[in-house]
Amino acid sequence: MILTTLPATAGVGFKPEHFGDVLADGGFGGFFEVHAENYMGAGGPPHAQLTRLRQDHALSIHGVGLSIGGAGPLDCAHLARLRSLCDRYAPESFSEHLAWSTHDGVFLNDLLPLPYTAETLAQVIAHVDETQSALGRRMLLENPATYVLFAESDIPETEFLAEVARRTGCGLLLDVNNVLVSATNHGTSPERYLDAFPLAQVGEIHLAGHDLAEGDGGAPLLIDAHGAPVADPVWALYARTLDRTGPLPTLIERDNDVPAWPELRAEAGVAQRLIDGAAAGASVSKRVAA
Amino acid sequence: MSAAAQARFAAAALDPGAAVPADLAQAGGRAPERRFAVYRNNVAVGLAGPLAARFPAVRGIVGADFFAELARAFVRAHPPRSPLMMLYGDDFPAFVDTAPGLEELPYLGDVARLEAARTRAYHAADVAPLGAAAFAAIGPEALAEATIRLHPSLGLVRSRHPVASIWAMNAGEAELGPIDGLPPEDAIVGRPALDVHVRRLPPGGAAFLAALHGGRPLGRACALARRVAPDFDVALNLSGLIASGLAAAIAPSPCKDPKP
Structure with missing residues (x-):
């Protein structure tokens, strides 16, 4: 079982249109993440x-299918395709979602x-077990952004993820934007969610932007659109998390309205400074105003 | 989640006219309709978006609004059966052929075929092109009996319309101009290195390549090409194939069991 982990740096979701700029840049020391299905x-x-x-950067392969x-x-x-992709590129990390997409x-x-x-x-435990056996590696499972809840749910999401990690040995991918999106949509507290999250199992953090839509009755509805810069409340929740965990590999995700490379790199730079602060033992939440 | 509950969720996510699943909770006393609509929108955009990305010339010809309707109808009839969305829509050209409202654009299905072939070429296996030296090494007397393996990125689009010209005009690779009076065109699509190329084939070229692809020896492929194009020019077609970088291998003797 391959147990490699990403370095505790700030990474960026790779977009093909940035390839030339990334090569010309040369100075970016973070990791890249790609969606498995695109390769x-x-x-x-x-x-x-x-x-x-791959010659110059650590790699995270992130499945969405x-x-x-x-x-x-x-x-x-x-x-089998995921196995072959992981064998070919030997990524430091493979991750997937606590969600379904095929019926x-x-x-x-x-x-x-x-x-x-x-x-x-x-x-889910059976599927994570099967995935880890098929890939011959430990995987990370990501908390979802959700818009609805189910009447029959009787296990809190944090407890559910903790139990999957405990039973399968998988790690977790903590998407802080998803935490804020879900909590806002369901009228719950993102801080309380993070307090209950099994942070010791977290192998990577995702940060992304969201859209604000009008919900019914004027209630805010956040959409996990990955089409904007990371929002201030997400930075605040992130810094608060780093205060508890210390430095963790952190990805800036952007899939829509993708800006030029320097802008994404600068956003990763913000995360990198917080990671560096956490590595130096500082309380970084004081540096970020919600 | 039971398979039945998942089936209800999937059906409701795919159909804007359906009721939302009954097993959703009313978070904070709020009805779930507005929130469920986010999934409906995500699914609709997630399935139609890759078609718009794969068929930009078709979209340009019919306009964004008509294309959106066409894509929605295709998604309903042929939802993806694989998470590899980059190759979703192989059935789209045939769907376009018979879709209502497109009677005045009889070439549209072939433009879609050409765009579909471009994506397949983009993602095809990488194989180094065979140079002219490999052909010379076979020797002229043995060449007629030689078989040629074509490049894995090669796609043929045989059309009764000037498909390559129409595609080029709508892909920004040629000046817009009248298409009435242009002769029918067969197009070859391929990616010998990193860039996908589209080329018009000379008369008989498509029949020649199809025969080679079927494992026929070179001499036999020429004879078949002459049947459809009496003025088929073997030197022109062979040098075109070599120059396009879409010959992958050559073997001096015919394969044992060529396709009939």
């Missing part, structure tokens, strides 16, 4: 670029929510 073709520019990036939270069995062909063979291309019950806990 499942046989060849071409995606592999040429990733092979080149395995449907680990689904009721049905995992797609063996997809597991009855139809792929819905979204991270859909599941109720948290003894039944779904057993399903």
